[in-house]
Amino acid sequence: MEKYNPKAVEQKWQQYWLDHPYLAEDFGKKPKFVMLTEFPYPSGDGLHLGHTREYTYGDIIARYKRLRGYNVLYPMGFDAFGLPTENFAIKNKIAPQVATARNIANFTKQFQQLGWSFDYSRLINTTDPSYYKWTQWLFLQFFKAGLAYQAEIAINWCPRCKTGLANEEVQNGRHERCDTLVEKKNLKQWMLKITQYADRLIEGLKEVDFPSRIADQQINWIGKSTGAELEFAVDESTKIKVFTTRPDTLAGATFLVLAPEHPLVEQITTKDALPEVNSYRKMVASLSEVDRAEQKEKTGVFTGAYAIHPVSGERLPIWIADYVLMGYGEGAIMAVPTYDERDREFAEKYNLPIVADFALPTIGEAIKQIEQAGFGKPKVNFKLRDWIFSRQHYWGEPIPIIHCPDCGVVPVPEADLPVELPKVDHYEPTDTGESPLAAITGWVNVKCPNCGKDAKRETDTMPNWAGSSWYYLRYFDPRNDKAFAAPDKLAYWSGVGAGKVSEQKTGSEDNKGGSVEEPVFASGAKNTGAVDLYLGGMEHTTLHLLYSRFWHEFFYDQGLVPTPEPYAARRGQGIILAADGRKMSKSLGNVINPSSVIEDGYGADALRLAIAFLAPYDQTTPWNPEGVAGTYRFLVRFWNLCQGVIERAESVARRGITEGGSPSARGDFPVATGEIDPVRGEPPCGGMRKVRAKTIKKVQDNLEAMQYNTAVAALMEGLNSLAKLTPDADTLADFCILLSPFAPHIANELYSQLVADAPRPQNLDDAVFPTYDEKDLLEDEVEVVIQVNGKLRSKIKVPADKIDEVYLNSIAHSDAKVKSFIGSTPVKKTVVLPERRLVNVVI
């Protein structure tokens, strides 16, 4: 018997798939299904187990959907801009373009080694000028719509990476990539007005299928709070605005607190208080974000000034304190120590008055009164800030803007896109907050496209979140050089009827990718979601996932895309920890490399099965190195079972030839006779048809519910049952189809051997998911469970056709075991559930 050799089998089918690639068909007649997984950053370390889990899940779904008759688009690409490559380039004096190309080649090899059925004709790379041309073009749409603007603000600055950061990239005051303490730095920055979409980003979540932990996290991050903005007069001309969610507690306001950086502080502080206020402000300014947050006790100083309570007319002292943040609301609060714990702590420390008792109106009444009295109005605030979009690094998309001394900020004309990164010798970032591009005079100095005078290019680049904010759209039309994607392809892959695309814009020849003036897509389309299912990491919930929703919603408003939301459904996969429960990391030396597992001899199929079998897809769980041994054993057993059947068939065929008969006619198979192996007996689940039906149903139900671990368990159970029978080639071929989403190489190999000359598709890739007869699931004999007071006391086998309430009641009460438990106790009632095969006798 031929032994299972994963290396040989996998190489054979990987070569086959190179020759016969899985291509998604534009405008295909079958229903479309876009299966998206987050594209990787192609680091020099190659794939890690997290990628392997994500892309394996995606591949299982893609292959399953193909078997169910879908036109599946399962694309892949590379999010290749970013600091690690730049740092690698600086250290090793290699151009980042060269390092990236090398890493991409390595990743692509690993993709194929894992048997992932991506449409390799659609590979994209965000650092390719033909790709970032459109990232730049889309940026210009934001600019033209007034959503990209420059502002000089105190931004988060990573002193190690020497670049500005978005709010979302700062975690606990540290840069999420390198863990360096973030500083504040005043710089002129490009910003994207994501705050304009704050409400839409919340509302849009109602239209899509996101798990609540993802939706809630986004909602929390956006941080909508409804309240009122109130004005407190200091004198005739000076008024302090505060934001409160509790305008009903106004009567309890006993002092005001401003953030130390509040612009009015200088103006209102009295002469006497000035020295103390100044030194306090200086002290606060010297603290890092983290130090400031870690200060347990609140501190503050009195400005010497007072504001007038708009209702009572009392004089409220104005303080400055570090617990009030300039970045939120108005940077000023009315302190109500009666109700707010922070205010009370502060009031107690500095001996400020606390009102014990006052009447609370409803919030609605309070706002009404405030509006009538004219010192305030309803106000909604968000925690979300505008997106700082400038980075002072080489390895990113140049921002396509030209600064002209006369015309000001001028967008690069569309015809001049892409603004390509110049080839340079040095990529080192600077300490000045200026991009290294600024030193490349030959690139920086240009003529103004408006007036032709000497002008300078913008030298900041985009953050690495830019290219990934729209990449899924590029998969729909990856090689288009006239538009980011042709409208008809956008419509097809978004699942929107072609009629929704306006006539004159359907062709890509005369179309520059749609324009702001003439929307390609009419608004009001039903949200089908361009991407049917998007699988990715939970860590991107408030970064990439939020950013790309923002971009897409803006594109929708511009008529550039047909659906209001990019992703119809999102799922987040769990993290694979090291076997000891710690995170896998290079520094701990506990990283598992998928290629080494494959090369250890287990092969890609066993690895894929082990990952699918590990735990529910969304659960963080430790890696068990022995698990691969288990799934490998399962494959060996399945292989050997199939080989036995194939050999018997071949020996019959040989005999047929020598006796002059036709080779291997189907009827010659000496299989599927008695079904039950006479030596081993009948398995608990019944005969072959039953095993087959049960396994198909379980695997199908589990796949639909994304329960991969139990789907694999069902396959294992199925094999355990089959091994006790004498299975026929046809049933085993169906098992191969069930197995193929998980372990495609061995499934294709065994399938092609099992069906040789059989009247069914000779290649598994042309097969469809098997069906079963509902009747096969029915049992002749049913085990009925008898409980006494809810506890299992007896099991009785009953012919299936005899099951009804009266019969079950009578057998339950005549059962000897049940009788002994009841004894002489009177029976209160008997619950009989024929459909559940259960009787409960209550005594």
Add this chain to the structure above:
RNA sequence: GGGCGAGUGGCGGAAUGGUAUACGCGGCAGACUCAAAAUCUGCUAUCAGCAAUGGUGUAAGGGUUCAAGUCCCUUCUCGCCCACCA
């Protein structure tokens, strides 16, 4: 402090309110072998018992129900995310 989620064998985990621990790992015993590995077979929650069998058992306590791992309340523990957000 806020939001979300989870606590089931030695381990990963299974279980539409209805037979708790499927499937796998690990372990034990047996078969095969000169021997080992591999493979195959059986056992493997816990207590009592030679056994049949019985008692207990899904973090702890309470509740709803004929019936609770599952639903409700309280408490504890762990994980993830956010965090002086007014």
